[in-house]
Amino acid sequence: MEIRYEKLNHENFGGHSLDEFRRHQTITECWRNVDGELKLVPNNFTENWPVEKCREVAAGISCRLEKDLSAFGAFCKNRIVGFVTVEHKIFGNSAKYVNLEQFQVSEDFRGRGIGRKLFALACSEAKNLGAQKLYISAHSSKESQTAYKALGCIPAVEINEKMVAEEPFDIQMEFVLEQTKSADL
DSSP: OOEEEEEOOTTTOOTTTTTTOOOEEEEEEEEEEETTEEEEEEEEEEEEOOHHHHHHHHHHHHHHBTTTEEEEEEEETTEEEEEEEEEOOOBOSSSOEEEEEEEEEOGGGTTSSHHHHHHHHHHHHHHHTTOSEEEEEEOOBHHHHHHHHHTTOEEOSSOOHHHHHHSTTSEEEEEEGGGOOTTTO
């Protein structure tokens, strides 16, 4: 199946665009701070977005498109099978960060390089916005952390305390944009 990538706008994305998106993940282990050290600990749960959650996420993206958020989608025919969003606001004291807000690939399309291509598009957009680094408040599951590390993400040098407060179990990561070469991703 051919996958096409497009910058999302109001012509190709709206409130029902994620109705067929499968955000499902069974988690068995997560990284947690144990006595000041990150350790992998048992943590069994399933994340599964019902259609209402998919519509909530789609509506949130749609209302911010082209204002303070850039987004890219991976399409199989007319179905979105992956998407990534980058906030426009630059923050940070030691570096110019932009936030990778959403980074999702539908469960039935994982393992095909779609995430790698979407991540490359997010990095390119972040550079265009004037950022030096991509900031990621990343899910702490073993699988998510493995994926981010495979892309070259590292622990964040500067921590965004607001994001930590919003998602205290997330792992704060960054990606240095100078290392991004189109052939690498």
